[in-house]
Amino acid sequence: MYTQAMDTMAKEGKGAPRAVAALSAEDAQRQARFDERIDADGRIEPRDWMPEAYRKTLVRQISQHAHSEIVGMLPEGNWISRAPSLKRKAILLAKVQDEGGHGLYLYSAAETLGTSRAQMLDDLHSGKAKYSSIFNYPTLTWADVGVIGWLVDGAAIMNQVPICRCSYGPYARAMVRVCKEESFHQRQGYEGLMVLMKGTQAQRDMVQDAVNRWWWKCLAMFGPPDADSPNSAQGMRWGIKRFTNDELRQKFVDATVPQARLLGVTLPDPDLKWNEARGHHDYGAIDWSEFWQVVNGHGPCNRERLAARVKAHDDGAWVREAAAAHAAKHTPVEAKAA
Amino acid sequence: MSTPPALKDWPLWEVFVRSKQGLEHKHCGSLHASDAEHALQMARDVYTRRQEGVSIWVVPSHLIAASDPEDKDTLFDPASDKIYRHPTFYEIPDEVGHM
């Protein structure tokens, strides 16, 4: 799913790439070679030299992307036990499982950059690392599940497809895997909503209500407007970020309007209309203060989401220790970690 | 905040999968598991749940030796043969302090 790392880093003022001290002759050569490869749209692999700022930025972005996937299991997981048919239960469980899997691929990619799963989880649980703001909202009805599949996954796909071509090899490859699975999720979310819209009045009302609650939050998912996102430029220079926030947001709106029409739902924006001159849809003003409130930890579900992750980790400590203890007792010495 | 030891003690394993129609094992990514059998089971659940009849290899990451990056420049560090350049996940005794 989506990470807002690049943009929120600016507002937080922390961890922004600092000006590097003058490079030694060797490093200057390495930097030149690195720049050449980036400019040629080549790949940087785990054993290659890279500027420290590039490495740090990637660790941050990839790990926060991974955290988003894991925390994202909770709002949708909220409806697994109550799914109204066995087929939908299986579909939802498979989807949430996939999200866990995406988190795994991404943690795995981040570990190639010198961080560890334990460290990344520590940062998440302590509140130091962020995850996508969209998962700090509650899923109040079954229709929320379908709307998340349609809109939230749809937004995530817009952001993720370009990252399949990002400069860092393991991240790009993880994203290819993720994107294959994600498009399946979006289709199923949309298909589930189509069934509801062809159903009872109560089901149709449920869908419209969910759309009303989620639409604006999905638009905000793409991050602050370009004018307020100074770090985007560096990300684009490094081949990590391929399109600006506003570009992606516009693409998303343009793609979603016909989908909404087909579904028979109204997107809750009176200013949403086709602009012939621009060749795009105009849309209304996003409430950025609400967005920052949530990013800063004060949304409807921030505390509960994080607490659930911390609890799972803490309660599971004895289990992890047991497995490690058992392995230590039964594994030959040579096979242990150097 | 200190790193919780329990997760650190589950080593990192690299996973290689050959699909039913495949000719060779391909590297898929990594995961944490407490022993080889566990790693195989996890790899099945994480990397192959949509495929049947695959072959899975798991190898502790630290046991893999890797070749140098393409640029065979002597300015680069002599071959530390680990697959990942950055040392953070190698065990450093706490007493040594920050590295």
Added chain:
Amino acid sequence: MNTLDAQRPAPDAAPPQAPLDYLLHLADNAVVLGQRNAEWCGHAPILEEDLALANQSLDLIGQARLLYQYAAQRLNAEGRTSRPSAWPAGAVTEDTLAYFRGPQDFRNYTLQELPHSPGLVPNAVGERDWGSTIVRNFFYAALMVLVWERLAGSADEQLAAVAAKSLKEVRYHLRHARDWLVRLGDGTGESHARAQAAVNYLLPFTEEFWSPSAVEAQAARNATGVEAATLREAWNAIVDEALAKATLQRPKPVDAYVPQGKSGVHSEHLSYLLADMQSLARAHPGAVW
């Protein structure tokens, strides 16, 4: 040799069918355990196990779906005009059976419906305990590898097909549970204590596997099913091997209440589980999802 073969009817007789209640017993076991294991999704001790248990849940839900679909087919074919009033009008589906039967109609072992922190009444909410989950999964999987193996030779072809698929799955579930049982039993002092507590609490629930059942006897008579009591020795062998490896003990056998979930007399836990599982479907009876 599969002893079900010895009882096969003459080839030109109508193909035998497993009793409906037998199908529901198998399906209810799967759906209730699938429901319980899915509770770990997003909360497991390590991310890799979130995926592992979700996989098992999906397998179990899949088994339940095939069995409920088959049972629904049979009910529709019977053309009975009277249906329980709670059931939506129209053809019976897998969802009618999963969502519109009450606890007294469910035929799962009581073992399946226990929360992950057994030993408390439902309103005294406990923590999810990985040890309980593993031990319960182990006891059930050890039984089902034996049951599905026999049912793969069932005279009811549709049931035999379900069995063949389920056998592959449950072999994996057994491996997963058994390996974890050993890690916990032979892990740390704490994990050993928790695993032993789970074994002590849950083993008595398995007595229900062996109690006489008219439905199982009926299924055995027409070679479509198996009386679980005939599998007891083999099950004990699997369990004892694993317990020994795990350095765990069986609790001393005691003359205690034997649960009767498979006859529809459940623990207090099932009605809460079903209230949660069925609530949305029942709020919109007849709706399509």
